[in-house]
Amino acid sequence: MSMADLQGQADQAPRMTLYQRITRRFGKTAVILVPMSWLAIFFLVPFAVVFGISLAIKKFGRPPYTELLSFTDESSVQLTLHLSNYLQLITDTLYVNAYLSSVSIAATATIIALLIGYPMAYFIARSSDRWRNILLMLVILPFWTSFLLRVYALSSFMRGTGVINNFLGMFGIEPLVMMQTNFAVYVGIVYTYLPFMVLPIYTNLVKLDGALLEASADLGARPWRTFISVTLPLSLPGILAGSMLVFIPAIGEFVIPSLLGGPDTLMIGRILWDEFFTNTNWPRASAVAIVMLVVIVLPLTLMQRARDAVVDGDNR
């Protein structure tokens, strides 16, 4: 860039008119404010409403819960907070067990998804450019087809008279009972959330500096050794991001346990659904939701950290 250019630029900058400066300032505020207010109203405030209603109790009528504030006479307002929903959640073993079993089902499924997803991501990242795009598309493609229909496809695959059992039957093998078990729920979660595991790990692995692997090999490390001490530690942010993308939504999953699980598959998403739709106990459902939020706050912050780490790495 020549001196004359620099001079020209220096002259240009202060020439921005007052009008331009105002629109720039106003424009910036509008760009921030519009999505911010939408999310505040329709994502943040609802949690406050849920919390409020979780302190009410069920009653018959419209809406089917008691008001927190009541006007007793002309001059006084009474605030009534019921803690009975939360007490019930703590004392009734059904709820406690449902939370524990949701977390354990989600964790097991996440580990299985990681064990299948990591080799897939590794394989894609190490393929030639041509194959890489095709394989990547094959991972993303199921994500574009309906989640509900994929769960349905899986159920007709695994049911007593399903494809797997028909196939086994040709060899004279007794039909396996797969549907309506926790096993089916694991398979369902892994099946529908696998792309969420593969993609972040792939993104992480593909950015890995090949020179590091070569250096490790040159220094005499065996492939497994290189993997354990170089590749795996460097791909931890991808593993963390992928695991949280599977684990968190799986905790509150409703469709998979209700279509694939049995009557004894306890999951908290299903309990919330039943409290709301079957028992029309809105305050109880709200309390279940608030406790579920508390359960996912920790993994949620972990995910945000992993995401920030990946984003910062990009900018450097």
Place this chain on the structure above:
Amino acid sequence: MRRGFFVPTVAALGFAFLYLPIISLVIFSFNSNRLVTVWAGFSTQSYVNMVQDPQLLPAAWLSIQIAAVSASLATVLGTLCAVALVRFRRFWGRTLLSGMATAPLVMPDVIIGLSLLLLFVTMESMFGWPAGRGMLTIIIAHTTFCMAYVTVVVQSRLSDFDLSLEEAAMDLGATPLRVFFDITLPIIAPALVSGWLLSFTLSLDDLVIASFVAGPGSSTLPMVIFSKIRLGVSPEVNALAAIMIGIVALGVLVAAIMQMRRRPA
């Protein structure tokens, strides 16, 4: 580099696991037996039944309308959100906005559905709006969670494009709005298209949130499908699934061909 045996095997099994159930679903949609999983010969009877079903097609039309409107709104809002997060490094509430923009990605559907329903009920009793529940409330709910996906897609596109292009246009005296429409928008357009399509798909697919915020008489396609498959297999649903999978596969094929044309080998 010598490749082991283990990784390709697991990868192949993984891909088989992803695709076998979908492929068998499509094959069995042409089954003449009502028991969808036992093959008894080729027939297109389930397609005829699907078209004649009194619930499926009206629900599909409602869902398509909802998905189109929600996807468009989500694309606008999500793009604004992404621009704010990428272009303005420091502003009041940036962490809050960033958190609110990513949380819906993983937030369990039951929580989003319940919380929005309770918001709508409370708002109706306080301001009289939204009056009742139906298409409008479903659109608001879908826009809210789809917007997060658009934000992520546009954000990644925005963060790897050359800032000097925008700066050059500014130096030449273009107003910020002009810069956005003449420089930024054409560059991020592919991200907007995939964000819109992704939102459309997600909205078309949502069962849980819609079940909470829908009113009487506004049953979306997933709600109808769910009520049919809850009790067992349904040949009509197989036929519908095959058509939807066909459309997606066709779309992906067209996109792949277009991408190859743009980048001649």
